[in-house]
Amino acid sequence: MPIAITLEELSTLLGDRLSRSKSDLAEHGRSESYFSARPPDAVAYPRTTEEVSAILRICNRNGCPVVGWGAGTSVEGNALAVKGGVCVDFRLMNAVLQINAEDMDVVVQPGLTREELNIALRDTGLFFPVDPGANASIGGMTSTRASGTTAVRYGTMREQVLALKVVLADGKVIETGTRARKSAAGYDLTHLFVGSEGTLGLITEITLRLHGQPEKIVAAVCAFPQMDAAVEAVQATIQMGLPMARIEFLDADTVAACNAYSGTGFPEMPHLMVEFHGTEDGVVHDVQRFGEIVEDMGGAGFEWASQTEERNALWTMRHNAYFAILASRKGATAVVTDICVPISRLAQAVEETRADIADSPIAGPILGHVGDGNFHAILLVDEENPAELAQAKDLAKRMADRALLHGGTITGEHGIGMGKLDLMASEHGLAWSVMAQIKRSMDPQNILNPGKVVRLAEHN
Amino acid sequence: MPIAITLEELSTLLGDRLSRSKSDLAEHGRSESYFSARPPDAVAYPRTTEEVSAILRICNRNGCPVVGWGAGTSVEGNALAVKGGVCVDFRLMNAVLQINAEDMDVVVQPGLTREELNIALRDTGLFFPVDPGANASIGGMTSTRASGTTAVRYGTMREQVLALKVVLADGKVIETGTRARKSAAGYDLTHLFVGSEGTLGLITEITLRLHGQPEKIVAAVCAFPQMDAAVEAVQATIQMGLPMARIEFLDADTVAACNAYSGTGFPEMPHLMVEFHGTEDGVVHDVQRFGEIVEDMGGAGFEWASQTEERNALWTMRHNAYFAILASRKGATAVVTDICVPISRLAQAVEETRADIADSPIAGPILGHVGDGNFHAILLVDEENPAELAQAKDLAKRMADRALLHGGTITGEHGIGMGKLDLMASEHGLAWSVMAQIKRSMDPQNILNPGKVVRLAEHN
Numbered sequence: 001m002p003i004a005i006t007l008e009e010l011s012t013l014l015g016d017r018l019s020r021s022k023s024d025l026a027e028h029g030r031s032e033s034y035f036s037a038r039p040p041d042a043v044a045y046p047r048t049t050e051e052v053s054a055i056l057r058i059c060n061r062n063g064c065p066v067v068g069w070g071a072g073t074s075v076e077g078n079a080l081a082v083k084g085g086v087c088v089d090f091r092l093m094n095a096v097l098q099i100n101a102e103d104m105d106v107v108v109q110p111g112l113t114r115e116e117l118n119i120a121l122r123d124t125g126l127f128f129p130v131d132p133g134a135n136a137s138i139g140g141m142t143s144t145r146a147s148g149t150t151a152v153r154y155g156t157m158r159e160q161v162l163a164l165k166v167v168l169a170d171g172k173v174i175e176t177g178t179r180a181r182k183s184a185a186g187y188d189l190t191h192l193f194v195g196s197e198g199t200l201g202l203i204t205e206i207t208l209r210l211h212g213q214p215e216k217i218v219a220a221v222c223a224f225p226q227m228d229a230a231v232e233a234v235q236a237t238i239q240m241g242l243p244m245a246r247i248e249f250l251d252a253d254t255v256a257a258c259n260a261y262s263g264t265g266f267p268e269m270p271h272l273m274v275e276f277h278g279t280e281d282g283v284v285h286d287v288q289r290f291g292e293i294v295e296d297m298g299g300a301g302f303e304w305a306s307q308t309e310e311r312n313a314l315w316t317m318r319h320n321a322y323f324a325i326l327a328s329r330k331g332a333t334a335v336v337t338d339i340c341v342p343i344s345r346l347a348q349a350v351e352e353t354r355a356d357i358a359d360s361p362i363a364g365p366i367l368g369h370v371g372d373g374n375f376h377a378i379l380l381v382d383e384e385n386p387a388e389l390a391q392a393k394d395l396a397k398r399m400a401d402r403a404l405l406h407g408g409t410i411t412g413e414h415g416i417g418m419g420k421l422d423l424m425a426s427e428h429g430l431a432w433s434v435m436a437q438i439k440r441s442m443d444p445q446n447i448l449n450p451g452k453v454v455r456l457a458e459h460n
Numbered sequence: 461m462p463i464a465i466t467l468e469e470l471s472t473l474l475g476d477r478l479s480r481s482k483s484d485l486a487e488h489g490r491s492e493s494y495f496s497a498r499p500p501d502a503v504a505y506p507r508t509t510e511e512v513s514a515i516l517r518i519c520n521r522n523g524c525p526v527v528g529w530g531a532g533t534s535v536e537g538n539a540l541a542v543k544g545g546v547c548v549d550f551r552l553m554n555a556v557l558q559i560n561a562e563d564m565d566v567v568v569q570p571g572l573t574r575e576e577l578n579i580a581l582r583d584t585g586l587f588f589p590v591d592p593g594a595n596a597s598i599g600g601m602t603s604t605r606a607s608g609t610t611a612v613r614y615g616t617m618r619e620q621v622l623a624l625k626v627v628l629a630d631g632k633v634i635e636t637g638t639r640a641r642k643s644a645a646g647y648d649l650t651h652l653f654v655g656s657e658g659t660l661g662l663i664t665e666i667t668l669r670l671h672g673q674p675e676k677i678v679a680a681v682c683a684f685p686q687m688d689a690a691v692e693a694v695q696a697t698i699q700m701g702l703p704m705a706r707i708e709f710l711d712a713d714t715v716a717a718c719n720a721y722s723g724t725g726f727p728e729m730p731h732l733m734v735e736f737h738g739t740e741d742g743v744v745h746d747v748q749r750f751g752e753i754v755e756d757m758g759g760a761g762f763e764w765a766s767q768t769e770e771r772n773a774l775w776t777m778r779h780n781a782y783f784a785i786l787a788s789r790k791g792a793t794a795v796v797t798d799i800c801v802p803i804s805r806l807a808q809a810v811e812e813t814r815a816d817i818a819d820s821p822i823a824g825p826i827l828g829h830v831g832d833g834n835f836h837a838i839l840l841v842d843e844e845n846p847a848e849l850a851q852a853k854d855l856a857k858r859m860a861d862r863a864l865l866h867g868g869t870i871t872g873e874h875g876i877g878m879g880k881l882d883l884m885a886s887e888h889g890l891a892w893s894v895m896a897q898i899k900r901s902m903d904p905q906n907i908l909n910p911g912k913v914v915r916l917a918e919h920n
Contacts, residue, residue: 102699102804145644156642158651159619174891180800181832182616183869184605184655185887186876186913187895191618191651195644212701239562241672282742340640344562372641409643416646427645431634434902435647441901442894453646 003084006064007042010086013054017045017092028087033075034333034381034389035418040067040081047092049165049173049204056202057171059086059447067449068198070140071113073132075336076417078144078197082451088202090139096120097205104210105162105179110139110203126210129154129245132413133319142206144415145195149246149318152238152371153277154211156413161194165205169443179207192438197415198449200442214277217245218287219311222294222302223269227251227354227366230270231347233297234370237274238343240293242286244371245277251354253328253365254321261324262317267301273318275311325365325378332380335392335419339403340374340412349406353377353399362392374412401426416453424455463544466524467502470546473514477505477552488547493535494793494841494849495878500527500541507552509625509633509664516662517631519546519907527909528658530600531573533592535796536877538604538657542911548662550599556580557665564670565622565639570599570663586670589614589705592873593779602666604875605655609706609778612698612831613737614671616873621654625665629903639667652898657875658909660902674737677705678747679771682754682762683729687711687814687826690730691807693757694830697734698803700753702746704831705737711814713788713825714781721784722777727761733778735771785825785838792840795852795879799863800834800872809866813837813859822852834872861886876913884915 011018019025020042029039046052059066065085072079081087090111098107101124108117115135117128130141132148140146142164147156154160163177177183177190193200224230234247249272250258256268272294276286291302305311326334341349350366357364357377368375377399379392400410400423410423424432436454439446446456471478479485480502489499506512519526525545532539541547550571558567561584568577575595577588590601592608600606602624607616614620623637637643637650653660684690694707709732710718716728732754736746747764754762765771786794801809810826817824817837828835837859839852860870860883870883884892896914899906906916 100802100804102695103802105802145642145648147642147644151642158642158648168894172890174894175889176891178864178867178869178887179802180834180863180868180872181803182605182607182611182618182800182834182872184607184798184871184873184875185869185880186655186884186892187660187898188605188618188648188651188655189891189894191648192898194648196647200647235562338644340642342560342563342565342639343641344560374640374642403640404638407638408640409638409645411644412640412642413644415644420645424646427638429635430632431636431649432646434628434634434649437901438647438652438898441897 002062003041003064006058006062006086009058010042010044010055013058014044014046014051019043028069028089029081031075031077031080032073033336034383035077035080038080038082040087041084043087043089045089045092049167052088052167052202052204053171053173055086055088056167056169060170060445063445064447065450066447068139068143068202070110070137071135073134073136074140074144074415074417076414076419078415078417078452080418082418090137093204099124100179101126103179105207106210107205107207108138109205110137112138114138114141121210125213127213128208129211130157130160133322138206139203142194142203143197147369147413149248149369151369152247153243153245158191158194160209161190161206162209163207164190164193164203166193166201166203168201169445169448177207195415197417197453199439199453200448216280216283217275217277217311218283219273219275219305219314220287220290220302221271221273221314222299223267223271224297224299225269227270228347228351229297229299230272231350231370233272233293233299235343235346236293237290238371242289243278244274246273246275247371248273248318249368249370249375250321251366254325254367257324257328257365258317258321261327262320264317273314321367322378325380329363329380331382333383335379335381335396336414337377337379337396337399338411338414339399339408340372341403341406341408343373345406345408346370346373349402350375352402356395356398360391360395362388362395364395373408397423418452421455462522463501463524466518466522466546469518470502470504470515473511473518474504474506479503488529488549489541491535491537491540492533493796494843495537495540498540498542500547501544503547503549505549505552509627512548512627512662512664513631513633515546515548516627516629520630520905523905524907525910526907528599528603528662530570530597531595533594533596534600534604534875534877536874536879538875538877538912540878542878550597553664559584560639561586563639565667566670567665567667568598569665570597572598574598574601581670585673587673588668589671590617590620593782598666599663602654602663603657607829607873609708609829611829612707613703613705618651618654620669621650621666622669623667624650624653624663626653626661626663628661629905629908637667655875657877657913659899659913660908676740676743677735677737677771678743679733679735679765679774680747680750680762681731681733681774682759683727683731684757684759685729687730688807688811689757689759690732691810691830693732693753693759695803695806696753697750698831700749702749703738704734706733706735707831708733708778709828709830709835710781711826714785714827717784717788717825718777718781721787722780724777733774781827782838785840789823789840791842793843795839795841795856796874797837797839797856797859798871798874799859799868800832801863801866801868803833805866805868806830806833809862810835812862816855816858820851820855822848822855824855833868857883878912881915
């Protein structure tokens with residue numbers, strides 16, 4: 001691969017917005033979980049779609065790998081430059097291009113983070129609900145089909161993305177979708193790109209649905225004597241049709257880690273954290289009914305938080321859970337699991353997972369967005385200990401197999417990246433080769449985030 | 461094309477479930493709008509996915525076109541055999557395979573109609589909300605990304621389809637998606653097939669989300685002095701966030717046609733028909749607030765219908781509107797338009813369309829699912845009069861251009877079929893060629909519903 005030629009051409013195009021500095025390469029070669037560093041050969045900071053197009057023309061001509069980069073918060077090594085090449089960092093493309101308040105939509109650039117977007121929307125009466133915890137970029141969230149705590153009510157990125165501007169492997173720029181709420185005009189390319197992790201094109205504009213800021217928000221937290229009682233409370237709540245905005249499960253180990261990390265004093269028992277959005281009356285009604293379910297299931301210590309500050313403290317604690325768990329074992333890194341099952345199988349899947357972890361030497365607190373059947377075990381491993389890493393990967397593999405056995409999926413929201421590539425065949429069978437066919441037809445040179453999502457015999 | 465050989469092989473496979481009877485060919489060569497008959501060479505009635513796979517293996521080997529057939533209710537010639545070949549009619553594959561009430565999902569075969577599905581669900585407390593008017597098949601609705609009156613509340617087929625079993629062009633059988641509520645496991649093949657109109661594969665199983673039957677349903681109908689007042693009432697209702705389950709617009713001509721056809725006696729003025737689903741209290745509250753908007757906009761004759769029979773009568777009238785309009789001109793056929801625009805542009809788009817039709821010699825009542833910005837003009841033409849047909853097509857073309865100008869789409873719910881093929885380039889530009897690329901990679905011989913959705917230089 002004539003990388004030197006590519007970098008020279010890119011340098012002419014971008015000037016000092018093509019960086020080869022050690023710190024830049026290191027920053028764009030790390031991930032937030034157990035993968036070892038895979039730095040790119042250079043980092044590009046484009047300002048416009050036209051520049052992204054020019055970058056791809058150059059890279060495609062030279063067969064040089066291109067990996068998109070948002071906020072670097074993914075946990076499956078989704079943006080690691082496993083074949084080297086150029087990392088395209090979208091931080092300079094972080095504008096809000098249009099707020100269409102009447103139509104409840106917004107057009108943004110991919111480098112904008114979800115928190116920045118919500119700040120820009122503050123005075124419109126609207127908000128963008130998808131909340132994966134991390135302050136991820138909208139481009140990254142789109143590319144991994146992210147979701148998080150609020151998906152049970154508002155859906156995932158799939159439900160929010162109306163339209164895209166995408167630069168294809170050869171530099172051609174296409175637009176998919178429109179601002180209309182629905183369309184039957186041909187193949188749904190928008191949703192082919194959502195979740196494709198930068199392997200089919202680089203997204204440079206995203207049109208998102210917005211939602212009305214709720215009149216009233218109440219959060220509640222409660223403890224359960226046993227994990228299964230908490231999970232059964234979730235199933236009952238869902239099946240009763242209570243419109244929760246969030247419903248999160250934290251096991252006793254997660255609560256202990258959060259207490260230590262955030263200075264909170266919750267009893268070290270399984271917890272549910274919920275939030276209701278609605279009218280003043282509606283929310284009171286929902287919280288009451290939820291309280292009854294909790295009581296039926298033996299839950300205790302049911303506490304409301306209707307003040308913004310209290311709620312923020314709760315969700316900050318929840319959002320820091322991953323780092324709290326990491327901090328609970330000195331020097332540890334994590335194999336993060338992410339299965340999602342039909343809600344009727346949730347209690348069983350969580351219990352089987354708990355038992356499997358308990359039988360292993362690995363520590364693995366369990367938590368998750370259980371309202372849509374999605375949960376994680378954060379398997380803590382010593383980076384320097386290959387045996388531990390292997391044991392954790394075995395546990396993760398068994399969790400994925402269990403998800404499939406229960407009619408679920410190997411990843412609810414983190415995507416495939418490097419971490420789940422070996423599990424794709426068991427979830428998709430022959431359909432995985434259809435993905436490879438599509439990839440080949442759209443990126444024949446395999447320059448776009450090579451080594452991720454699909455496996456191409458001739459390249460990987 | 462060695463059609464005789466193909467039919468011989470298919471006949472051996474299917475026996476008398478391969479039909480070449482005149483009546484069968486005629487039935488499968490007609491459409492519900494202006495397209496002239498395009499019968500297939502034979503009609504196959506498979507019973508299993510394995511048989512569909514065998515049919516496709518035979519047809520692919522022989523380069524024989526294959527067109528899927530559901531209930532034959534599409535209006536863009538979506539299932540016409542424009543290149544001849546074999547029509548695969550799914551009427552014998554109409555089973556409900558699984559009802560998973562706890563998970564609120566169902567697995568069905570494609571030949572099942574939406575009314576049959578709701579009958580099967582009656583005792584479960586659940587229902588399938590998508591309602592395009594016609595008693596379409598679930599397979600057809602999936603293939604055209606159908607929606608209809610309830611999409612404003614429950615979404616379109618895109619939001620309901622969780623998973624598919626699909627037979628590819630070469631006979632391979634794949635499964636896409638799972639019963640989990642969300643997944644980030646690779647390319648969203650499920651939603652690539654939804655709306656692909658049988659050009660990428662034949663769908664043989666569909667897993668659908670279901671919804672809880674509402675505690676209370678109230679429908680209401682009201683008249684407006686002017687079309688724009690009615691449309692502005694819709695915009696105000698949407699922007700206030702009132703959760704309508706349906707909100708339909710009928711112009712004065714449509715109401716007149718419905719009165720004549722269904723024997724109703726509504727004033728011949730623009731009307732809105734709405735429906736609210738919810739709790740007893742919630743619905744009363746919603747209807748009240750809607751009544752206030754109607755009054756503000758000068759609406760009158762606001763009538764509620766909370767009894768099932770009254771409501772059914774109203775919606776039957778609405779569902780018959782297409783046939784009522786057809787019947788309003790003797791011997792006429794229709795060019796059906798179907799644009800969808802952002803809600804802020806709706807009033808303007810409808811008014812421009814009305815004025816354009818008024819300036820033409822063509823009669824074209826306007827009606828639509830205006831809650832999501834989608835409306836139709838039913839352009840009535842004399843089948844024997846090519847000049848009229850050309851004028852109607854010009855009007856339709858201007859409507860589509862107008863939709864794009866307003867940031868919308870050329871088809872909200874009917875799909876492309878034959879009727880909108882010439883408009884695809886203006887909506888999608890270069891993205892249309894990406895669709896063709898995907899089609900080529902998945903159906904290199906172009907046997908699957910050839911001549912629809914995409915245009916392949918070497919074949920069409």
